[in-house]
Structure formats: C-alpha cells, structure tokens
Amino acid sequence: MSTKKPASCDQPSSSPQTLAAGHAHTHPAPLSGASYSAVELQPDNRTVLLLDQRLLPRAERYASLTNVEQVADAITNLAVRGAPAIGIAAAYGLVLAAASAPEDPADFVEALERAHARLLSTRPTAVNLAWALARLLRTARDAASLEPADRLAKLAEEARALHREDVASCRAIGVLGALTIADGATVLTHCNAGALATGGYGTALGVVRAAVEAGKRIRVLATETRPVLQGARLTVWELMRDGIPVTLITDSMVGHFMARGRIDVVVVGADRIARNGDVANKIGTYGLACLAHAHGIPFNVAAPWSTVDLGCPSGDAIPIEERSATEVLRIVTPMGTAFTAPEGALAENPSFDVTPARLVRAIFTERGAVSPVNEAGLVSLETP
Numbered sequence: 001m002s003t004k005k006p007a008s009c010d011q012p013s014s015s016p017q018t019l020a021a022g023h024a025h026t027h028p029a030p031l032s033g034a035s036y037s038a039v040e041l042q043p044d045n046r047t048v049l050l051l052d053q054r055l056l057p058r059a060e061r062y063a064s065l066t067n068v069e070q071v072a073d074a075i076t077n078l079a080v081r082g083a084p085a086i087g088i089a090a091a092y093g094l095v096l097a098a099a100s101a102p103e104d105p106a107d108f109v110e111a112l113e114r115a116h117a118r119l120l121s122t123r124p125t126a127v128n129l130a131w132a133l134a135r136l137l138r139t140a141r142d143a144a145s146l147e148p149a150d151r152l153a154k155l156a157e158e159a160r161a162l163h164r165e166d167v168a169s170c171r172a173i174g175v176l177g178a179l180t181i182a183d184g185a186t187v188l189t190h191c192n193a194g195a196l197a198t199g200g201y202g203t204a205l206g207v208v209r210a211a212v213e214a215g216k217r218i219r220v221l222a223t224e225t226r227p228v229l230q231g232a233r234l235t236v237w238e239l240m241r242d243g244i245p246v247t248l249i250t251d252s253m254v255g256h257f258m259a260r261g262r263i264d265v266v267v268v269g270a271d272r273i274a275r276n277g278d279v280a281n282k283i284g285t286y287g288l289a290c291l292a293h294a295h296g297i298p299f300n301v302a303a304p305w306s307t308v309d310l311g312c313p314s315g316d317a318i319p320i321e322e323r324s325a326t327e328v329l330r331i332v333t334p335m336g337t338a339f340t341a342p343e344g345a346l347a348e349n350p351s352f353d354v355t356p357a358r359l360v361r362a363i364f365t366e367r368g369a370v371s372p373v374n375e376a377g378l379v380s381l382e383t384p
Contacts, residue, residue, distance in 0.1 A: 032200020082197020087132030174210030193269025277357030278315030
C-alpha cells in the first residue's frame, strides 16, 4: 500500500451537459465489484467512464471522458467528488494525458507535467488529489523512455493499482470501525463518504457496511449536507440501494436528535488530516463534533492513510476551498433550480471546516486506529 495523501466529501455550478452523456451498465464491471462506480478507466486506457453525481438520485448516467480538460472540469464542477474518488479520477486523467502525449521522452514528461498542474488546480482541500497525481507523475517520469504503448500501459497499471488499493483500504477501515459499533446502534453521518466518494466501498459508509455485513442491526441518520445536498442525494441513494435503513434529517436537526438519545455514534470521512489530528471535512462537520461532545456521543473519523498529511502541522495550515456563492443562493438538482434567497443577496460558501483533534474520539485508517487522537498516535502509523 502506498503512503501519503487520498479520503472523503461535494455538486455543480455548470450544467450536466458539460460532460458527454454515457450509458449506465454498458461498461465492464467496476474494479470494486460493486454495481456502480464513481470512476473507471476503460480497457483501451484512453477513455474514463465517470458517473455524473450531479444527476443523482434522479438519473444514473455515465459520461465518457477522453482528455485531461474534461476530467478537470468533472472534478471542479463536482460531477465526481469525495477525496479518494477525486484522486482516482485525477490519476486516470494523467493516463489520458499519456495517451495523447508526444513520443519524445522530454516532450512526454513536459506534457504530463502540464496535465499534472491543470488537475492539481481543481480542488485545494482534499490531499488525495495531490497524492495521487504525484504518484502517477513519478511513474510517468520513470516510464518516459519506454515505447509509447508501453509507457501508457505502465501508467494505466499504476492508476488501476491505486484504485484497487483504495477499495482494499476502505474495506479494512470498515472492519476496524465496525468493531466499535454496537448491535442496534443508530449512526449519524454527514455528507457522502461512501462508494461514490471512493474507489467503491466507502470510508464512513464502509464502517456502516462492514457492521451490517457482520450481522449487526444498524440504522443511519443522514444529514442533508447543505448547500449541495450530498447527504440527501448521494448517501441516502447509496444506503437505500444496499437495503440499509436510513432516515434523512436536515443539518439543523442534529442537536434535537442527540438531546433525545436518538444518535449513538457519529462517523464521518475526511479530506485531510493534519499531523496533530485536526480533521478537514465537509462544511458542517465541526458543528456536529461540537454537538456530539456536548452530548457525550463518540465522534469518529474514517479515512485511508493517504488522507493523513503529516507534512501539515495543524488544521490552521489546511487550505479551505471557497466555492461560488450561487451554491448557497440556489439549489440545483436534476429536477430543476430553486432559488433560496432574494436576488442580489450576498452569501459565503466555504466547502470545508476543521474539527480540532480534541473533539475526535478515534480515527480509523487501514493501518490501525488512533485514539486518543494526537500527533504521536498518527506518527506511530507512519511506517506500515
């Protein structure tokens, strides 16, 4: 398993028509073995199939992407989202770049570096993006002197390996996290940290899935996750598809349910975990952690080791993506656009917040659990 940087949570400003429409169920089985997948590289190594998550839950539609710019657009506009899935999509984007790059080794590397820079610019908070791109760029440099067909195959092999490793990591995280979930528990989760956000199993939802697979009776409360409703549109869709009991609540209802003893544990994903254990995740996570702390409810984070950024000292150093205010001022769904504020209203839209390590009961990674959450615990997992 490679170390350092992809895990967790996002919807669009541009219309779904920016991606060419694909067709569901006409492609090879996903690497994860699931019946759907956020992103897959086709056998020709020249096409990426991407499930346009902006259209869910109304339509399950796959887009066929053939160049770096299309992949970058898909990441920026949240057709694909969730830290591990973003990293996988970006890795596949570099494979597409290799497919059309010049034959000369120096020119090949230069073309891949340009593609790397373009993809890296799409989303600043999720560390998985930089991690995956750095890994594929190293492979590209090592393979530059090979014949074009061979170096393309080499990059495709590495990108698929990264994808498979993410699925394996999520399954290991799920087994570890499920040990802490009691039979009959109600789990609160925020945003979408499931198969749609990863290589195909999920981090926070991987814990839920593993608990169910272990025979435990689990119920999930999912927050809507404003402003772009990843919880309502995506998490509820995933769990209903798997037959796992799930109830949707608005973000502002969490305190009410906690006060009435309706929530036993909170499990969320992450986009970056700093060296001291501070966790960046979808906006609203910090508020949930504060409420959980006030009510004595365990607040846990599930993320692959690639989400841990030991080079980032604390949450203060994590870049927070600021997205368009239009995502707050309106709701865009496959059913249409609804404006939620008067014309000319001002809005701010930070996509992530930082939860201090002191509010996190445990972090589950494929290398082990960290509890209490602190620098020493994370550093102890640095060497697998």
